[in-house]
Amino acid sequence: MESSAIVAHIIEQHRVRPGALLPMLHAMQDALGCIPPEAVPPIAQALNLSRAEVHGVISYYAHFRQTPPGRHVVRVCCAEACQAVGGEALAEHARERLAGSGITLEPVYCLGLCACGPSVQVDETTLHARVTLEKLDALIAALESAS
Amino acid sequence: MRTTIFVPGDAAALALGADAVATAISEEAARRGIAIKLVRNGSRGMVWLEPLVEVATPRGRIAYGPVAPAEVPGLFAAGFLTGGVHALCLGPTEEIPWLARQQRLVCRRVGVVDPRSLADYVARGGGEGLRRARAMAPAEIVRAVTESGLRGRGGAAFPAGIKWQTVRATAAPQKYVVCNADEGDSGTFSDRMLMEGDPYCLLEGMAIAGLAVGASQGYIYVRSEYPHAVAALEAALAGAGDFLGNFTIEVRVGAGSYVCGEETALLESIEGKRGIVRAKPPLPAVAGLFGQPTLINNLVTFASVPDILAQGAAAYRDLGCGRSRGTLPFQLAGNIKHGGLVEVPFGLSLRELLYDFGGGSRSGRPLRAVQVGGPLGAYLPEAQFDTLLDYEAFAAIGAGLGHGGIVAFDDTVDLAGQARYAMKFCAIESCGKCTPCRIGSTRGVEVIDRIRAGDGRQIALLEELCETMTQGSLCAMGSMTPIPVLSALRHFAEDFGGKCE
Numbered sequence: 001m002e003s004s005a006i007v008a009h010i011i012e013q014h015r016v017r018p019g020a021l022l023p024m025l026h027a028m029q030d031a032l033g034c035i036p037p038e039a040v041p042p043i044a045q046a047l048n049l050s051r052a053e054v055h056g057v058i059s060y061y062a063h064f065r066q067t068p069p070g071r072h073v074v075r076v077c078c079a080e081a082c083q084a085v086g087g088e089a090l091a092e093h094a095r096e097r098l099a100g101s102g103i104t105l106e107p108v109y110c111l112g113l114c115a116c117g118p119s120v121q122v123d124e125t126t127l128h129a130r131v132t133l134e135k136l137d138a139l140i141a142a143l144e145s146a147s
Numbered sequence: 148m149r150t151t152i153f154v155p156g157d158a159a160a161l162a163l164g165a166d167a168v169a170t171a172i173s174e175e176a177a178r179r180g181i182a183i184k185l186v187r188n189g190s191r192g193m194v195w196l197e198p199l200v201e202v203a204t205p206r207g208r209i210a211y212g213p214v215a216p217a218e219v220p221g222l223f224a225a226g227f228l229t230g231g232v233h234a235l236c237l238g239p240t241e242e243i244p245w246l247a248r249q250q251r252l253v254c255r256r257v258g259v260v261d262p263r264s265l266a267d268y269v270a271r272g273g274g275e276g277l278r279r280a281r282a283m284a285p286a287e288i289v290r291a292v293t294e295s296g297l298r299g300r301g302g303a304a305f306p307a308g309i310k311w312q313t314v315r316a317t318a319a320p321q322k323y324v325v326c327n328a329d330e331g332d333s334g335t336f337s338d339r340m341l342m343e344g345d346p347y348c349l350l351e352g353m354a355i356a357g358l359a360v361g362a363s364q365g366y367i368y369v370r371s372e373y374p375h376a377v378a379a380l381e382a383a384l385a386g387a388g389d390f391l392g393n394f395t396i397e398v399r400v401g402a403g404s405y406v407c408g409e410e411t412a413l414l415e416s417i418e419g420k421r422g423i424v425r426a427k428p429p430l431p432a433v434a435g436l437f438g439q440p441t442l443i444n445n446l447v448t449f450a451s452v453p454d455i456l457a458q459g460a461a462a463y464r465d466l467g468c469g470r471s472r473g474t475l476p477f478q479l480a481g482n483i484k485h486g487g488l489v490e491v492p493f494g495l496s497l498r499e500l501l502y503d504f505g506g507g508s509r510s511g512r513p514l515r516a517v518q519v520g521g522p523l524g525a526y527l528p529e530a531q532f533d534t535l536l537d538y539e540a541f542a543a544i545g546a547g548l549g550h551g552g553i554v555a556f557d558d559t560v561d562l563a564g565q566a567r568y569a570m571k572f573c574a575i576e577s578c579g580k581c582t583p584c585r586i587g588s589t590r591g592v593e594v595i596d597r598i599r600a601g602d603g604r605q606i607a608l609l610e611e612l613c614e615t616m617t618q619g620s621l622c623a624m625g626s627m628t629p630i631p632v633l634s635a636l637r638h639f640a641e642d643f644g645g646k647c648e
Contacts, residue, residue, distance in 0.1 A: 022417075022418055039628045053320030056421055062402070080333040081554045083568070084555060112336040112338075114480030115479060116159055127158055127161050
């Protein structure tokens with residue numbers, strides 16, 4: 001399906017729900033990897049909102065993105081419990097290691113793995129705990145060789 | 148008969164390799180021609196022992212952990228299917244001292260039941276609270292919650308019964324029950340563990356709340372950082388059949404905004420708007436979701452209710468100390484040797500939790516500071532470790548228990564750096580509606596940078612800024628960010644260049 005058809009389909013699926021905008025945006029990002037700018041006018045039309053309002057919501061939430069991410073998304077927890085066990089050094093290492101790699105690095109503020117930090121999430125599904133610099137290197141190498 | 152083996156599907160266990168262990172066990176059993184039943188339970192909460200594999204035997208469940216996939220053939224060879232001796236054997240799970248010393252109420256089934264099985268839930272006492280509630284008048288249900296002494300477990304510790312009564316007494320054709328599962332505080336994971344380990348308990352608590360306040364629609368707002376919890380809730384709802392009667396529950400997923408854990412911002416978010424804090428009044432209990440009376444509570448609050456109705460309000464109220472009744476699932480996190488979920492009645496000391504349960508730091512160095520209650524909680528020095536874990540005792544030292552998260556730091560921590568982070572986090576997550584929070588947090592980072600660069604005169608400025616944020620902010624984000632900042636400054640002045648007299 002073309003992306004405009006996917007957008008139209010998702011809008012139809014969700015438009016009658018109370019408070020439909022967030023579920024709609026989630027479904028779009030899950031299907032397309034991001035919420036493309038051309039999706040904003042039809043969403044606004046369907047929900048009787050202004051384009052500015054829709055844009056305001058998309059840009060407010062850290063989770064939503066308007067451009068496609070890299071081949072993979074690596075999220076390193078930067079919150080206190082992970083800081084207590086070396087999370088900052090891990091995040092810094094990830095920044096250096098992933099620069100120019102085509103893999104997107106994002107900070108995340110708590111994955112709820114606070115008794116086994118520092119923690120890392122890959123592509124929103126795979127979790128890693130007690131991540132050392134070496135373990136992160138191995139993890140990234142595996143992502144690079146897989147893609 | 149097939150032996151039942153439990154390998155947790157909890158996110159922390161998964162992060163430590165539980166899926167690979169489950170696969171290895173299935174393959175090894177197949178290779179040996181043994182039929183087993185593999186259950187993906189929640190976690191028992193002993194995170195340092197994860198993946199913790201349990202085997203059902205006539206002696207009860209026997210635990211092995213932490214199990215790596217490579218050790219699975221050895222476990223089979225040692226006869227672990229009948230509880231055989233092995234270096235990883237921890238004995239009967241219930242007798243592990245760390246677990247045996249706890250008093251689990253709200254988390255009693257977490258790690259025990261198959262979270263996907265309603266039948267298992269009911270077989271272990273689930274559903275009794277809802278069954279009783281159906282035979283009670285709404286006012287009686289509210290009275291039971293009030294008499295139990297249950298207070299909101301999200302952090303504010305407001306008496307739950309008063310909130311329930313307000314919603315019940317507000318007439319409207321449509322009311323809502325909303326569960327706040329936007330567990331954004333670092334160091335907390337009890338909501339996540341409950342959703343992943345015993346989701347029916349939450350659903351039951353919300354259905355009881357629906358009966359009490361006269362609402363037929365519930366929402367659970369879960370943060371997007373918890374995809375496994377979302378999946379567990381969806382699976383439980385799909386398997387709920389007529390368990391909830393005519394009460395319907397929908398899961399809504401957040402989108403990475405910390406401030407959406409604030410109740411009015413959360414309601415805005417469910418409505419499809421930016422998660423911006425509303426001015427109160429009106430209270431959500433009077434005009435909440437879509438303008439209707441809304442009972443919004445933290446997940447642990449709702450999950451505590453089935454037990455209160457099943458066992459009676461008095462049994463719950465008899466636990467705890469002072470005005471903090473019942474139990475709280477504390478979460479030991481950060482630099483701690485034996486981290487995880489510790490549900491105990493209020494009244495233990497922080498030191499007992501950190502050392503008797505936590506075993507001190509993971510690094511082996513002395514514990515220097517702990518932050519209790521998430522990013523808006525105070526940093527406490529060793530001198531305050533004897534504080535009792537109850538809401539009032541913590542309030543008396545200018546701290547709070549919050550959602551029960553305890554993050555430990557060893558002596559390598561730089562508290563000026565942590566204070567800076569508190570301001571930075573506020574700057575990142577501020578919803579932007581009120582000026583003290585939006586602007587104050589950014590100025591706070593700058594002022595702390597100047598202090599750390601050696602300008603001690605800026606200390607007074609930081610204190611004034613904190614006062615403005617405390618007094619002038621619309622919600623806890625801005626008004627409580629000064630708590631970690633000022634507690635760090637007060638108790639760890641040496642980290643700020645020793646110019647803080």
